[in-house]
Amino acid sequence: xxxxxxxxxxxxxxxxxxxxxxxxxxxxxxxxxxxxxxxxxxxxxxxxxxxxxxxxxxxxxxxxxxxxxxxxxxxxxxxxxxxxxxxxxxxxxxxxxxxxxxxxxxxxxxxxxxxxxxxxxxxxxxxxxxxxxxxxxxxxxxxxxxxxxxxxxxxxxxxxxxxxxxxxxxxxxxxxxxxxxxxxxxxxxxxxxxxxxxxxxxxxxxxxxxxxxxxxxxxxxxxxxxxxxxxxxxxxxxxxxxxxxxxxxxxxxxxxxxxxxxxxxxxxxxxxxxxxxxxxxxxxxxxxxxxxxxxxxxxxxxxxxxxxxxxxxxxxxxxxxxxxxxxxxxxxxxxxxxxxxxxxxxxxxxxxxxxxxxxxxxxxxxxxxxxxxxxxxxxxxxxxx
Numbered sequence: 001x002x003x004x005x006x007x008x009x010x011x012x013x014x015x016x017x018x019x020x021x022x023x024x025x026x027x028x029x030x031x032x033x034x035x036x037x038x039x040x041x042x043x044x045x046x047x048x049x050x051x052x053x054x055x056x057x058x059x060x061x062x063x064x065x066x067x068x069x070x071x072x073x074x075x076x077x078x079x080x081x082x083x084x085x086x087x088x089x090x091x092x093x094x095x096x097x098x099x100x101x102x103x104x105x106x107x108x109x110x111x112x113x114x115x116x117x118x119x120x121x122x123x124x125x126x127x128x129x130x131x132x133x134x135x136x137x138x139x140x141x142x143x144x145x146x147x148x149x150x151x152x153x154x155x156x157x158x159x160x161x162x163x164x165x166x167x168x169x170x171x172x173x174x175x176x177x178x179x180x181x182x183x184x185x186x187x188x189x190x191x192x193x194x195x196x197x198x199x200x201x202x203x204x205x206x207x208x209x210x211x212x213x214x215x216x217x218x219x220x221x222x223x224x225x226x227x228x229x230x231x232x233x234x235x236x237x238x239x240x241x242x243x244x245x246x247x248x249x250x251x252x253x254x255x256x257x258x259x260x261x262x263x264x265x266x267x268x269x270x271x272x273x274x275x276x277x278x279x280x281x282x283x284x285x286x287x288x289x290x291x292x293x294x295x296x297x298x299x300x301x302x303x304x305x306x307x308x309x310x311x312x313x314x315x316x317x318x319x320x321x322x323x324x325x326x327x328x329x330x331x332x333x334x335x336x337x338x339x340x341x342x343x344x345x346x347x348x349x350x351x352x353x354x355x356x357x358x359x360x361x362x363x364x365x366x367x368x369x370x371x372x373x374x375x376x377x378x379x380x381x382x383x384x385x
Contacts (some may be wrong), residue, residue, distance in 0.1 A: 095361025299334025
């Protein structure tokens with residue numbers, strides 16, 4: 001690759017990175033981001049379109065003047081196969097380079113045999129990848145637990161160092177990430193103007209989340225950031241499967257919630273929790289206590305991380321709304337005075353259950369879609385034309 005070609009594909013990589021953060025970006029906005037005038041921007045977009053990386057369309061006119069042109073993913077462009085491996089079930093989707101996901105497969109599992117589960121998923125992914133051919137540039141897997149070095153370090157059943165990355169077919173890179181962190185990546189794109197720092201807190205069968213800076217998870221030594229549920233905000237006498245005592249998550253697990261509410265967990269714990277939090281007609285004391293516990297923890301995170309915006313994912317908004325007064329009182333009481341004067345806004349997440357699939361797909365493209373891959377992709381399109 002010549003130096004001129006390298007510069008071109010670096011500009012292309014930068015353009016596609018913006019498209020991942022701002023789907024359907026206008027051509028004018030793209031040019032400003034890249035520091036290019038109108039002509040060079042138009043030339044770049046045309047080259048990307050010829051390479052089947054982007055497509056252009058006219059945006060609805062908002063007034064007088066020339067219609068705005070927006071840029072989106074090409075329908076025959078590169079894709080990532082993405083997996084959301086959850087407590088009790090899994091889903092596989094096809095994600096384009098702007099984070100548009102089509103869910104194409106799904107099933108259940110009991111988590112008892114991770115090796116058998118991964119073997120089955122590997123076969124399913126290979127079957128789904130075959131008809132897509134060279135369009136598949138990577139595999140992304142979002143998992144419910146701490147991840148380091150593309151391994152799930154701990155499962156809810158106590159399994160450790162599960163090599164999740166082995167589900168990728170030979171020759172395809174795999175990106176494995178925590179599901180709450182992946183959801184945060186998807187959530188950050190939905191707020192305009194985008195907050196510089198966003199704290200995303202997710203409640204499911206435990207608590208997780210992430211701090212994002214400019215739409216990207218804050219860096220950490222081993223990738224184990226966002227394990228908010230393992231902060232010692234809970235009962236110090238309760239030992240967590242992670243090995244620590246007093247984890248915040250412990251009080252939000254199905255068994256703990258059932259004991260607070262004098263209920264019995266039946267069936268899948270995740271489904272039971274969703275039903276419990278959706279039913280506001282009873283157990284008001286337990287709901288108030290849960291809302292207060294969530295509020296205190298979020299106050300602690302705000303004191304430590306100083307975010308611009310706090311978003312509540314999964315069941316977190318339902319926990320808050322079940323006793324909003326208890327939640328607000330706990331947040332205010334837990335905030336430092338400097339934060340109490342001007343606290344960050346706390347809102348329900350705008351993303352839906354596809355957020356982990358979207359976020360892990362975007363993370364795949366962040367890792368693999370560099371100048372070298374784009375040059376190879378363009379050559380393949382030209383040779384196959």
